[in-house]
Structures are given as C-alpha cells and as structure tokens.
Amino acid sequence: MTVWNIIMVILLVLFLWMYIDFTLGRKNHLKKLERTNCPIRQSDMEMFTDGPALFKDLFSEIRNAQKHIHILFYILKDDKISQEFLAILKGKAKEGVEVRLLLDWVGSFPVKRKTVKDLKSSGIKFSFAHVPKPPFLFYSFQARNHKKITVIDGKIGFSGGFNIGKEYINKDPKLTPWRDYHLKFQGEGVHDLQREFLVDWYKATKTDLLADSIYFPELHTGKYKHQLAAYKGAFMEESFSSIIRNAKKSITIGTPYFIPSKRLFQDLSHALKRGITVKILVPCMTDHVLVKEASYHYLRKLLKQGAYVYEYLNGFYHAKAIIIDDETSDVGTANFDKRSLFLNYEINCFIYDKEFIQKVQAVLDKDIQNAKRLTLKELNRPDPFRTFKEMLARTVASFL
CATH class of the missing domain: 1.20.5 (Single alpha-helices involved in coiled-coils or other helix-helix interfaces)
Structure with a gap:
C-alpha cells in the first residue's frame, strides 16, 4: 500500500x-434536553454599542459589588484589558465578595494554567465550561457555551455580544472599530440571568446554588417588558421562525454570520412573497475564514426576491439583533447561523416594549447608514476563487 x-x-x-x-x-x-421558558419580565434596560463605554460601566459596577459576582464569558483573552478585568475580580475576592468566573474552554483557551491557579489562590471560584469529554469527544468539542452573562449582587445584569479582549475596545488594527450590542438589566429580568448562570455553573462544577435565596434578592418591576430565552443547541430555530412568520410589515436582521437553517431561509423567502420588507445587515470585513462565502448562497437567493442586504463598512459588525415590525425585537448572544441554532448554548432577550424597540431600531438604522448595499450584480460577477470558497464553505457551514 x-x-x-x-x-x-x-x-x-x-x-x-x-x-x-x-x-x-x-x-x-x-x-x-428539556425546554425551559423564562417568564415575561419588566426591567430597566440600557443598550451599549461601544466597547469602551460598556466596560467602563461594567467594571464600575463590579467594583461596587457588595456580596457576589457571577460572570460567564465565551472569550477571555490574555491581553491588557483581560488582565485589568481579572485584577478587579481578584481585588473583590480579597475584599470578601463571592466571585465566580466561568469561561468556555475553547473560546478562552488562551487562559493559562498559571492564571487559573492565581485566580483560585486569590479566592475566586473558577471553572471552564464545556470541557470536551468522551464518549462523544468531537460533538462536545463543537457544542460551545457562547453565552455572556454578568450578575452583580443579584440586582444588576449584563448580556450581549461583547467578550473580554482588546478587539472589543477597538485595540485590534484589523477589526477596529468593533460594533456590538450589549444589554444592561436592573429589575425582574436579573433573576433569569442569575438562574441561567447558576445552571451553567452546576453543569461545570456540580455545585447546586439554585435554591439559595441569597442569590435571588427581591427586585423591582422595571419599565420595559421583555423575556429572556436560554438555548442549549435546540429550540432557537422555532423561536426565530415564530416571530418571522408573524411579521406584518418588516423584518430587520443584524448578524455577523448569516447562515440560516433551511426552515428559517424558507420563512424569510415566504415573508418576501407576502410583501414583507426584509433587511439584512452583515459585516463587510470578516473575522473567520469562509463565513462570508457561506452566506452568499442564501443572500443571492433572497436578493433575487427583493431583500435588501447591507455590508457594514465602519469597522467590524459583530452585533446580533432582529426586529419584527415595531412589536418584537431580539438582542442577544446568538448569531443567525447554524452553529448558534443547533450547537452553541446561547441566551437572547426578546423585547416587547415599543419604546425600547425604537431605540434598537435607531441603532440598526444608524448602522445601515454606515453600510453599502450589496447587489445581485456584484454577487454574480465571475470570480473563480470566490466560487471555490463558496463551494468549500457549504460543506462545513454547520461548523463555521
């Protein structure tokens, strides 16, 4: 042989x-797998679109913590802002504040053993999430915890698209400025963020804190009606399909990776046939190979049906949002792609308050103004290298 x-x-x-x-x-x-549904809540909410502003507020709230800090990120880098973040946590732990830090094993692979040892010696309770293990090693390697959750004293919560690293504060020459959406919660919804963190903490450490009332203080009823939804590699497709099918006038999608499932692609196609205006905002530059080429197969067909597709030009667009008419908006950690739909653990916030939806719409409108409209003529222009990459991307689209 x-x-x-x-x-x-x-x-x-x-x-x-x-x-x-x-x-x-x-x-x-x-x-x-069992499906869990969070109740409709009312919280005071604020939306951040700029990394420096978000981390200034986030770090300030962490420094002001009195009792406990629970944090989950998909990515933590080994750079200056990451070190500043960890230094704040170590300082709070030394003050006697309970600090739990959960990081995805793949996303935060740059975190060294020495760093973990230092965190634990400082009093921080630390664990990696979703460590690959047999018998299904390849599958467990693919199913990542993509959530971003911060809960401070059980009263203040954060969740959205930002991770911890220099690119998120516009320090990466290629991906600057970084455009993303992140929500801050004060009110009833923080209970659901806390519960989701503790569920993931139990999965990683086998320590069950869900029945401990100290982590669930009494919270006020806030201004904006919303519902948090946590997904574990399933059921998100049904959620997205439901809101798309209920659209009456318009659908706007902002996502860094547009690789829809067959069902969601058909839902968008049928919406266009019903006369619904469909707008899709994606980045012009990419941060991963083949993701852009994987989207062209779908975008080309939707463009033929009259969809509007925009490529963001002012830096890298990493935000995840959907707006249906002026009645429902979704902002969260999930991309509009097969990995988020069928593999990753994600957490999204469905917003039902028209005033806040208008705020999200204003942000998306501004981002569309900083984009160029992608045309069918441009996508159909002969390009053998792009065609080859499109063919390759389609074979691995579920894992991009």
Whole structure:
C-alpha cells in the first residue's frame, strides 16, 4: 500500500469517526434536553454599542459589588484589558465578595494554567465550561457555551455580544472599530440571568446554588417588558421562525454570520412573497475564514426576491439583533447561523416594549447608514476563487 493510500484510509477513518461521534452525540444531547421558558419580565434596560463605554460601566459596577459576582464569558483573552478585568475580580475576592468566573474552554483557551491557579489562590471560584469529554469527544468539542452573562449582587445584569479582549475596545488594527450590542438589566429580568448562570455553573462544577435565596434578592418591576430565552443547541430555530412568520410589515436582521437553517431561509423567502420588507445587515470585513462565502448562497437567493442586504463598512459588525415590525425585537448572544441554532448554548432577550424597540431600531438604522448595499450584480460577477470558497464553505457551514 502506497503512502497516499494510507493517508486516504486514515482520513476516511477520521471522517467516519467524526460523523458517528457527532451524530450519536447530538442524538444523546437532544434525548436528555428539556425546554425551559423564562417568564415575561419588566426591567430597566440600557443598550451599549461601544466597547469602551460598556466596560467602563461594567467594571464600575463590579467594583461596587457588595456580596457576589457571577460572570460567564465565551472569550477571555490574555491581553491588557483581560488582565485589568481579572485584577478587579481578584481585588473583590480579597475584599470578601463571592466571585465566580466561568469561561468556555475553547473560546478562552488562551487562559493559562498559571492564571487559573492565581485566580483560585486569590479566592475566586473558577471553572471552564464545556470541557470536551468522551464518549462523544468531537460533538462536545463543537457544542460551545457562547453565552455572556454578568450578575452583580443579584440586582444588576449584563448580556450581549461583547467578550473580554482588546478587539472589543477597538485595540485590534484589523477589526477596529468593533460594533456590538450589549444589554444592561436592573429589575425582574436579573433573576433569569442569575438562574441561567447558576445552571451553567452546576453543569461545570456540580455545585447546586439554585435554591439559595441569597442569590435571588427581591427586585423591582422595571419599565420595559421583555423575556429572556436560554438555548442549549435546540429550540432557537422555532423561536426565530415564530416571530418571522408573524411579521406584518418588516423584518430587520443584524448578524455577523448569516447562515440560516433551511426552515428559517424558507420563512424569510415566504415573508418576501407576502410583501414583507426584509433587511439584512452583515459585516463587510470578516473575522473567520469562509463565513462570508457561506452566506452568499442564501443572500443571492433572497436578493433575487427583493431583500435588501447591507455590508457594514465602519469597522467590524459583530452585533446580533432582529426586529419584527415595531412589536418584537431580539438582542442577544446568538448569531443567525447554524452553529448558534443547533450547537452553541446561547441566551437572547426578546423585547416587547415599543419604546425600547425604537431605540434598537435607531441603532440598526444608524448602522445601515454606515453600510453599502450589496447587489445581485456584484454577487454574480465571475470570480473563480470566490466560487471555490463558496463551494468549500457549504460543506462545513454547520461548523463555521
């Protein structure tokens, strides 16, 4: 047997193992999964679109914590702002404040063992989330915890698209300025953020704190009606499909990665046939290979049906938002792609208050003004290299 044949056999066996592992892992995951629904709440909410402003407020609230701090991020880098963030947490732990920090194992891979040891010696309760493990190693490697949750004293909460790293505060030359949406909560909805953090904390550490009332203080009824929704690699498709099908006039989607499922693509197509205005805002520059090319297959067909597609030009667009008419808005951690729909753990906020929806709409309108309209002529222009990348992207679209 030649070397080439041996290589082909190894690749075939590897592919077969990955397929079986993923298929059985997914089946096992769904078999044990239960759907949970948060109640409709009312909270005071603020939306941040700029990293420096968000982290100034976030770090200030953390410094003012009196009892407990619970934080979950998908990405924590090993850079200056990350070190500042960890220094604040270590300082609070030394003051006697309970600090729990949960980071996704893949997203926060740059966090070194030495750093973890230092955090624990400072009194911080630390764990990685979603550490890959057998028997379904490949599947567990793919199913990431993509949530971003901060809860301070059980009274103040944050969630959205920002992680901790220099790019999020406009210090990355390629991705600057970074455009994202993040929500701050004060009021009833913080209970649901707290509960979701503690559910993930239990999954990672087997420490159950959900029944401890100290983490669920009495909260006021805020101004804006909303509903938090946490997803564990399932049920998000149904949520998005429901609001898209209920659209009467307009659908606006902002996402860094547009790779919809077959069902959601058909929902958007049918909406266009019903005369609904569909606008899609995506970044012009990319932060991952092939994600842009993976979207072209869908965008090309929607453009033919009359959709408006815009590519954001003023930096990198990482925000995740949907607005249906002026009745429902979604802002959260989930991208409009198959990975968020069927693999990642995500948390989104569905907003039902027209005044706040108008604020989200104003932000999206401003971002569309900083974008160029993508045309069908441009996408159909002959480009063999782009065509090759599109073909390659379609084969791995579910994992991008």
